[in-house]
Amino acid sequence: MIGDRGLSDYSVEATGLTKYFGAFKAVDNVSLEVPTGSIYGVLGPNGAGKTTTLRMMLGIIDPDAGSSRLFGDQRPQAVRHRIGYLPEERGLYPGMKAREAIAFMGALRGLDWREGRRRAATFMTELGLERVIDEKIRKMSKGMAQMVQLIGSIVHAPDLIVLDEPFSGLDPVNQERLELLVKRERDRGATILFSTHVMAHAERLCDRIAIIARSQRRFEGTVDEARALLPMQVRYTPRDSRDAAGIAAILPATAERHGDAWHFAIEDADVEPLLSRITASGHGVTGLSITRPALHDAFVHIVRQVDAGFAADATCDAVQEALA
Numbered sequence: 001m002i003g004d005r006g007l008s009d010y011s012v013e014a015t016g017l018t019k020y021f022g023a024f025k026a027v028d029n030v031s032l033e034v035p036t037g038s039i040y041g042v043l044g045p046n047g048a049g050k051t052t053t054l055r056m057m058l059g060i061i062d063p064d065a066g067s068s069r070l071f072g073d074q075r076p077q078a079v080r081h082r083i084g085y086l087p088e089e090r091g092l093y094p095g096m097k098a099r100e101a102i103a104f105m106g107a108l109r110g111l112d113w114r115e116g117r118r119r120a121a122t123f124m125t126e127l128g129l130e131r132v133i134d135e136k137i138r139k140m141s142k143g144m145a146q147m148v149q150l151i152g153s154i155v156h157a158p159d160l161i162v163l164d165e166p167f168s169g170l171d172p173v174n175q176e177r178l179e180l181l182v183k184r185e186r187d188r189g190a191t192i193l194f195s196t197h198v199m200a201h202a203e204r205l206c207d208r209i210a211i212i213a214r215s216q217r218r219f220e221g222t223v224d225e226a227r228a229l230l231p232m233q234v235r236y237t238p239r240d241s242r243d244a245a246g247i248a249a250i251l252p253a254t255a256e257r258h259g260d261a262w263h264f265a266i267e268d269a270d271v272e273p274l275l276s277r278i279t280a281s282g283h284g285v286t287g288l289s290i291t292r293p294a295l296h297d298a299f300v301h302i303v304r305q306v307d308a309g310f311a312a313d314a315t316c317d318a319v320q321e322a323l324a
């Protein structure tokens with residue numbers, strides 16, 4: 001199937017997706033393009049509109065405006081068998097054993113039952129889950145059942161894998177298993193789209209990300225591009241801290257002293273001039289770290305800006321109402 005993807009370089013192309021629940025606009029004009037063969041993260045705080053966006057993309061719910069195409073211009077229903085989907089709501093038949101549950105999910109997407117059982121065993125063994133392969137779902141922990149559902153959603157080797165908050169509810173060991181699974185599926189040639197509000201997974205896995213906050217897309221690009229939205233963080237410890245005024249004079253005005261160290265933010269272009277000033281000043285160096293903020297920091301920065309805009313709008317509205 002991978003070979004006949006069609007002409008588009010994008011497995012998902014969503015344009016202007018908009019959804020109202022009553023008067024509330026849960027998704028507002030969101031566009032996303034997911035390059036074929038990539039791992040793509042849809043990030044956002046709780047209630048941002050991630051699940052609703054994914055559901056519209058997959059044709060599970062209809063948008064009030066906008067459209068989405070999967071594998072070129074085909075309708076989602078026509079390409080069902082090429083998609084693997086882990087919905088936000090988890091659930092398997094409690095009376096089934098893991099192996100059967102996986103084979104059953106595969107069969108729903110057209111996979112031969114016996115082949116499904118064989119692949120179930122392979123997946124579970126490769127992920128170190130072989131001891132629960134013949135365990136009934138009802139006897140499993142929630143996290144383990146979620147792993148089984150995950151495997152079931154990809155057992156038919158889909159070209160596009162859509163996972164809604166796949167990491168939530170998993171312990172660190174299973175989170176690592178899932179990261180491994182995602183990378184393996186990408187290496188197989190699949191495109192993976194997943195939503196999360198845990199930045200560490202996105203940072204390690206994603207080729208591209210979109211950040212959705214308050215119903216709108218607020219950022220789209222690579223993880224590095226998101227991190228570059230914030231200045232570098234510098235921690236500098238001079239050899240001798242006694243001349244505090246002299247040291248402060250070579251650092252940005254925003255530098256704060258913490259014991260013997262100075263902390264401050266700096267733009268990329270100012271790094272080399274700073275190093276020259278430190279060298280020329282003779283204050284020396286016993287510690288110097290210059291680090292890019294993590295994706296987590298960029299995410300919080302973007303979401304806070306959006307929230308601040310909303311708070312300002314609400315204040316304006318309240319003032320206008322009071323004056324009216």
Ligand SMILES: Nc1ncnc2c1ncn2[C@@H]1O[C@H](COP(=O)(O)OP(=O)(O)OP(=O)(O)O)[C@@H](O)[C@H]1O
Pocket residue numbers: 021026044045046047048049050051052053088197
């Ligand atoms: N069927 C529905 N009826 C009414 N409101 C809904 C419905 N589905 C979602 N919403 C609301 O739309 C908003 C977006 O929900 P959505 O589930 O898409 O967010 P999310 O980003 O996936 O959140 P989370 O990370 O908490 O799962 C939320 O305010 C939610 O309460």
